[in-house]
Amino acid sequence: MSSGRSIPSVDRISDLPDPILSHILSSLPTKFAATTSLLSKRWKPVWLSVLILNFDDKAFKDFVTFRKFVYSTLFSLRDKNTSIQSFTLKLGLFSRFRQREYNRIFKLVMQGGVKNLNFDMTGKHCYIKLPPRILSCQTLQILKLANIKMWEFDQVRFPYLKILHFERVDFTSPKCFVKFLYGCPILEDLNATSHICQTSSLVLENLNALPNLVNVRINYDEMDNLMTLVSKTRILHINQVRGMTWKTLPMFPNLTHMELDSFHVSTRERKGCRSLVEILPHFPNLQHFKIWFMFSSYRGEGICSECLKVSSDPTIAPECLTSQLKTFSIKGYKGSECEFNFVKYILQHSKVLETVTVKSSRLEKKQMLMKLALCPRSSTTSKILFG
């Protein structure tokens, strides 16, 4: 058995070709990759051919040092013709490249044929005018921007972009945000926890601009049009839900998973609120449904009863309940009457339901949950799990 084991001290890794060695270094921060040039003569040039660059100023004592490292790596040490597959630039609070420096860096990155770009200005909310070149990057497939305020731009053209994440990216106007989306015709994954002000007045030209969407994570927004723009998605996660105030919610024909996160309703926002049951027919193929209720303690009474209002007429149960819904989860359940009636409604009308998960932090939850367990159910095989 032991005859096949090699002797530990023999270094066979160093005999591997450059691309394999640089592959090992590619998931490491570029600063660390640079130190592997000290290992041996064999390893000395390897880090310069890594296709994935990751610059994070956190690992440097100050910005001047960081800037020098970025500059020498990109402009003097690496061969200009080495391609760059992925480029990450993370800047902290005190880092400040000048506009023309950004232009120069991103120009080189674009020339390297970058497919994956991550740009994070942690904690630094200043308006960035992304070099126009970036915004028409033909090779880009993944773009993740974080902590950036976007300055005005003319045109966005990402013909191959599939994944777009905006984490705390602010746009000067909702129009800009939508313009950005229009530039990504084959987008599949959109994660936008951005600040896009009230936008109900915005008129969109093409509501079918994003036909390939699969996974969408957005903040609740009153913009009915934005919902239309993402209506082809299969998975929808809405954050910071503040009631159901959409006036003209479109149909979501492909949607199978929906999550309503941090669902909180203040007394002031009750006006014009629609009920969940009323909007469910817009999701005819919904199979997995999650709601997370948030309670603001100072507002006291909890969920707005409008949102959870149920119809007493069983003949009008939404299609997704009678033929699709398999799992239903609810977090932050407090057992108020309207909550109870809502869950009861789901149990009563969901014919193919498999599991219901109820999570509650209340002390008297045992009684609350017992009450739920006794509700009549349409699906004989459904299970209720309590957490």
Next chain:
Amino acid sequence: MAEEVSSQMNSLSISETNPSSSATISLVSGDDIVFKVEPTIAKEMETVQSFIDETDGKITTIPLPNISSHDLPYVIEYCEKSIAGKITKEFEAEFVKKLNNEEVKELFLAANYLNIKKLLDFLSQVIADRIANKSVEYVRRYFGIENDFTPEEEAKLREELAWTFTGVDPDDEDEN
């Protein structure tokens, strides 16, 4: 440890000897142990598959002199999971927990030799995680790298590297 591994090996070869399938592939490790695998497993190993293709499927016994009978079952296990579409974060975490540094390196070499991209990517990441933020001396020991720099050369290199971090002014050439 040895017993545990060999029992695992037996169970693998038994489960892989499926009587209904006529075309099982025999992989022969460097220490002459035969592992019978389904053709679908062989497909995951590009090197093996191209060997089979070159001989129009006539040859089904493939010698793998660079891979020991200790490492091959791990490779087969990974390929099986991959075919079943069951490569999850949990599986990978469990898989790597069983491996010491030497085994990780051996499997990495095996994955490279057999040209199994997914396994190679995964193990690259494992190795990267294990050397991340370690000293140059540690990384040398990890790979078994012999330092072939003279003390003068090394000192000069360290200085140059320090210069990379601190010594040069970014040139302000404006290229827009």
